[in-house]
Amino acid sequence: MTIQEFPDHESLSQYTAEHIAAIINQKPDALLCLASGDTPIETYHRFVALVKDERVDVSRCTFVGLDEWVGFGPEDAGSCSYYVFRDLFTPLNLRPNQIYVFDAKADDLDAECARIDTLIDSHGGLDLLLVGMGMNGHIALNEPGTPFTLGCHVSELAESTKTVGQKYFTQETPLTKGITLGLRHLTEAHDVILLVSGAKKAPTLRDALKGPVTEQVPASIIQNRPNVQVWIDKAAGSLLT
Structure with missing residues (x-):
């Protein structure tokens, strides 16, 4: 694990966008998994600008969705994939x-998990995995208590995740389960970026980076992972010493 702090969200986003472009320029047929959520949106806007400026060619890349609310899909405003399609x-x-x-509306969600596991494993792991961190320390929808060794799986959402998830919808929407990449994919990915932005994430980030490595704080898995780069803005890192 390496940690790099940026003065603000804008500089963090630009640096990340250029890093994604550099990985693709080095491996044009890269397999990438890029998270949804608020934190990476500006990164994606800046990455799209790099593509449009012909500084990087994505025509041979493959992109994998990180997670999804069970029962929702790209056509549903508020779904995880809705935002990744919109912004990227x-x-x-x-x-x-x-x-x-993930087809989170599929009758057989275990088969969906196996499909994405097989895709990633057939490539020898992800070339890049970009993730954020939830307020309870989750990565993707790997909630506290999730074994570090799991691949893709269906997760029971924590109450805090159900509550925070409402911000993506225009009206109150029942959220019960998620389907997600597992932390095994993080340990096996060639390059992992954890993006954390904003003062509200500072206490959780401190626990994840400075506390014990425990499945109760899923993000703590990164402490002993040399393939993980933690990129934060000044506000998120305010409680780190």
Whole structure:
């Protein structure tokens, strides 16, 4: 694990966008998994600008969805994939065969997990995994108590995740389960970026980076992972010494 602090969200986002471009320029057929959520939106806008400026070519890349609310899909405003399509996949004009997201409306969710596991494993792991961190320390929808060794799986959402998840919807929406990449994929990815921004994440970030490595704080897994780069803005890092 390495930690790098940036003065603000804008500089963090620009640096991350350029790093994604550099990985693709080094490996044009890279397999990438990029999270949804508020923190990476500006990164995606800046990455799209790099593509449009022809500083990077994404035509041979494959993109994997990180997670999804069970019962929702890309066509549902508020879903995880809705935002990734809006901010990244659609502006990049990706072909359908470049995109693999969970079908969280499928009758057989275990088969969906196996499909994405097989895709990632067949590539020898992700070339880049970009994730954020939830207020309870979750990464993707790996909630506190999730074994570090799991691959893709269906998760029972923590109450705090159900509450925070409401901000993505225009009206109160029942959220009960998620389908998600597991922390095994983080340990096996070639390059992992944990993006954390804002003062409200500072206490959880301190616990994840300075506290014990425990499944009760999923993000703490990164402490002994040399493939993880933790990129934060000054506000998020305010409680680190």
